[in-house]
Amino acid sequence: MSRRIKSTQAISGRSRSIRPPGAPRANHSEEQATRGSEALRQRKYRELTRKHLGKLLADFFTDFTRLHFHIAWAPATAHEWEPQTLPTAHCTCCRPGGATLRPGCRTCGPRQLTPTLRADGKGHRFTCHLGVRNYWLALRIRSETVGIAYLQALDGHHAKQSTRKHATRTDTTVLSQLEFARAAKLLRFVVEHVQTASLADLRKADLTSAGHAVLALEKEQARLHEALQRHLPITPQDSRRSGTESHPEQIVHRLLECVKQDYAKPITLRDCAVRLGMNAAYLSDLFSHVVGVPFKTYLTEARLAQAKRLLNDPMKNVSEVAKAVGYASENRFRIAFKKATGLAPRLWRETMQTTPPPQ
Secondary structure, eight states, X not given: OOOOEEOOHHHHOSOOOOOOTTOOOOOHHHXXXXXXXXXXXXXXXXXXXXXXXXXHHHHHHHHHHSOOOEEEEOOTTSSEEOGGGSGGGGOTTTSGGGOOOOHHHHHHHHHHHHHHHHSTTSOEEEXXXXXXXXXXXXXXXXXXXXXXXXXXXXXXXXXXXXXXXXGGGGGSOEEXXXXXXXXXXXXXXXXXXXXXXXXXXXXXXXXXXXXXXXXXXXXXXXXXXXXXXXXXXXXXXXXXXXXXOOHHHHHHHHHHHHHHHHTTSOOOXXXXXXXXXXXXXXXXXXXXXXXXXXXXXXXXXXXXXXXXXXXXXXXXXXXXXXXHTTOSOHHHHXXXXXXXXXXXXXXXXXXXXXXXXXX
16 A cells, blocks of 8 residues: 655645534535545646746756756645655656666655755755755645656766666766756746746636626626516415415416426426416416516526536536536537526636635
8 A cells, every 4th residue: 555645734835724622524525525626726736837837948947957857746635645756756766767666765755745845935955865866846836735846866976886786877967066056046946937927827817707707796686686676476385374375376386396396307388387287378478477587587597596506516517517407418508507697607617616815
């Protein structure tokens, strides 16, 4: 079984909520939703990092230092690291030719993780027992650890002795202490550039999302205002208490119950009319008169209201949500949702999704 290294609150750089005594634990669905949200955010930050770590920048770095910098990506939720994902698992000196990870390197990596994540923007330097110089620097975006940028080269003092023991190490670059220090300094500039450029992209995206949110809220406000102007029927409970529920209202409430129970199915007004033993045309006129909107409009609003609740779960894709609220086609659901909210379902989810504030 692989060994896992858990990052502490101080290491990971993210706040950890403390559950007060006697407070209920988060249920499994909430935990899944949280993990899903973290995974989506981590993927987004990783894509931004890759975008700004272009080939031109990597080639310039190599030409200037004779080294290649690499990124050991953080786990999906940034809570656990495994030895196989740490920089020591990718070093040509520690793991030549794709061989299994050496026992010493398996324990060395986890030991170096804590000082690396605590070092902030300074990075962490060390020389391992095989004579390999290491420089590890945590790459963070909005306090999220996206990965560890690292450099590795053979120490010139140990190079001759090391190559006698392990012939495969001759492929590894040998640098003096001063040369390696210059390379580490340049890597810090590269990481700072990536972090700054990524933050600029995120701020631009935040402004765009804010504009989308305003549009969506204006649409929702208009819809609610329109709903307030309707003469909606009183609830069955209030009607029974007051004894004022008329026969047409009773019929409409039965129809509303049909919608509440079967909105996830491809129901029509004709289906409901057959169930209630009534004429479809008469039932349509009665519903529009009592409720204030046509049956189809009411059914669409009921479905989209449930769709908004389901879209809050990052584990559900748009196709699943469309099917869950009675749409046989994802495209028809997308068109109806955008017409009602002004945003496509995925964009609505991103806009309404809670994101950490910029640091």
